[in-house]
Amino acid sequence: MKKEKILLVDDEPDILEIVGYNLKKEGFEVFTADNGKEAIKIAKAEKPDLIILDVMMPEMDGMETCYQIRNDSSLKDTLIAFLTARGEDYSQIAGFDAGADDYITKPVKPRVLVSKVKAILRRKGSAEQTVQDIEVGGISIDRERYVIKKDGNELNLPKKEFELLSLLMGKPGRVYTREVIMNSIWGGEVVVGDRTIDVHIRKLREKLGEDLIKTVKGVGYKFEA
Amino acid sequence: MKKEKILLVDDEPDILEIVGYNLKKEGFEVFTADNGKEAIKIAKAEKPDLIILDVMMPEMDGMETCYQIRNDSSLKDTLIAFLTARGEDYSQIAGFDAGADDYITKPVKPRVLVSKVKAILRRKGSAEQTVQDIEVGGISIDRERYVIKKDGNELNLPKKEFELLSLLMGKPGRVYTREVIMNSIWGGEVVVGDRTIDVHIRKLREKLGEDLIKTVKGVGYKFEA
DNA sequence: TGACTACTTTAAGAAATTGTTAAGCGGTTT
């Protein structure tokens, strides 16, 4: 089994060292960065499986960094966990739910951290196994046959709608920003108007029911039963 | 998924190296031999999925080697692809059609080669699933006799139509993109116009009925009852 | 409340993709 890569981002060298040490001891390949810019550079180069990101950092803070990572489609398989100080003001973080896959609170107890990291990666592993046929809320999707099923009935969707649904259902409950959606369905180059996504969302809602795709105002959309 | 084994046979070390390198890069397990005798020895020992065989070799040439491999029943599941120089005299090869499953022409462009190899192996994969006669929606196909049956009546299809149908029926319901179709029926090198596939689809629909082959716009075609 | 921002909705026309027909070409058969 290949070593899993973890990128650790924090501005405090102590944290980097302690957490890094514990993760290495457990057999992970650990990279560290003490600021957002460096983190993104390493992330692009190494394609880590998990990025542990301190929310509070000078210069480019954790949320901004997360945002940028989430907008890079080459990193779409990378998980992000926020490191937050207990009791820290969650309000902004909650609003920025868009990107993080999990939270880890400081102060970090090594053992807790390691088991949490393993849990996160395990989740990823099992998610990857299910490349095919996701099923949520009466809707299932068959990428190979390019059809979706709603309550047993097959339904053909046009390409863009299919891809959009496919993306959202890839991780039900997770919010995808417009930018992320753009990147993964249209690709970085193509520029289409802002309303285009909305229209496709509309069509999906018409076909699948109004409640399955939820709007998170100012952030994006998510698929949720 | 298990690594697929490929045995590469050519008397020119350069070819072995270049082609071998590209195949390894794509995740195949590659064996090489620079003459027919050695090739047969390795083939018997390793039972590769595919043997790529240079037709022109000193000592025991490609065709003779092919013949021997074909006579070894333990290697009946092994595919053989002939490596031929473009413009080489095809007359003898054509006469020996019995054994080769495909042709690859030199000079080989790495990408073309890789996609061709994948196409060949894919064909094998789907053939193995359906050892004999697939039957869907009143249509059955006999690859060995090169005949299809529609409601009991035998029907002879031209080569391209047969192959196209054969591909689509290889996994009913599955969508095959134009690219995939191109690759497996025409091979990566040949470039034919955009409408060619459509015309063949048209002919198949005329002969088999309009509803069996479905268009998935922007994606491809699929065969479905 | 009024201004503002973000999303929704509808409908129309642009754009992209596929369908269809007929014709040409190289080979083969009669």
Added chain:
DNA sequence: AAACCGCTTAACAATTTCTTAAAGTAGTCA
């Protein structure tokens, strides 16, 4: 040589899908 056959292409038709514009709704902020 004439008649076929299979494959490909070209041209244009038909259809589907995508995008945009524009007007509407809802929530937010000052």
